Amino acid sequence: MKKNKVLVPILVSLLLIAAAMEFHTAANATVRKRVKEPIYTIARKDCSEVLSSGKHLIKLGPMFWGLFPAGEAFKTPQDAWEYIIEKGMKTKKWGVFRLSGDYGLDVNQQTKVHHINKSLMLLEKVT
Numbered sequence: 001m002k003k004n005k006v007l008v009p010i011l012v013s014l015l016l017i018a019a020a021m022e023f024h025t026a027a028n029a030t031v032r033k034r035v036k037e038p039i040y041t042i043a044r045k046d047c048s049e050v051l052s053s054g055k056h057l058i059k060l061g062p063m064f065w066g067l068f069p070a071g072e073a074f075k076t077p078q079d080a081w082e083y084i085i086e087k088g089m090k091t092k093k094w095g096v097f098r099l100s101g102d103y104g105l106d107v108n109q110q111t112k113v114h115h116i117n118k119s120l121m122l123l124e125k126v127t
Contacts, residue, residue: 028119029056029058029059029100029118029119029120029121030100030101030106030118030119030120031100031120031121032100032101032102032105032106034102035101035102036102036103036104037075037102037103037104038098038099038102038103039073039074039075039098039099039101039102039103039106039107039116039120040073040074040075040076040077040079040080040096040097040098040099040126041059041071041072041073041074041080041096041097041099041116041122042072042074042080042083042084042089042094042095042096042097043057043059043094043095043097043122044093044094044095045092045093045094045095045125047095047097047122047125048095048097048124048125051122051123051124051125056121056122057121057122058119058120058121058122059071059097059099059116059119059120059121059122060119061116061117061118061119061120062108062115062117062118069108069111069115070108070115070116070117070118070119071099071115071116071120072113072114072115072116073099073103073106073107073108073114073115073116074096074114075103077096077126077127080096080127081096081127083113084096095125095126095127096125096126096127097122097123097124097125097126098122098123098124098126099116099120099121099122099123100120100121100122100123101116101118101120106118106120
């Protein structure tokens with residue numbers, strides 16, 4: 001019984017350290033200088049106010065050993081907007097933003113809903 005009293009806090013501490021390291025790695029956003037195909041994503045509309053104030057926002061890439069797949073990625077603003085409507089999301093709260101990556105390089109296209117494969121910066125609100 002005493003082993004559990006020592007072992008559990010140690011395991012929890014190790015898990016928290018690993019999660020913090022994973023988040024720290026994901027928080028480093030990729031910003032591509034040359035983009036052939038832009039990436040669009042969805043985010044809360046109030047993110048545009050944060051961007052206009054000069055602050056940076058990051059759409060997180062995959063984390064926690066695949067448990068968090070990353071932000072959604074779309075080829076066009078229209079595709080992103082259709083996703084918002086299809087999911088029944090409140091259109092007054094959500095908007096479409098362009099990301100700092102290239103669709104061909106920075107998107108995992110293996111699932112029905114495509115996700116970014118690394119953390120990217122939100123650049124501007126599109127719709």
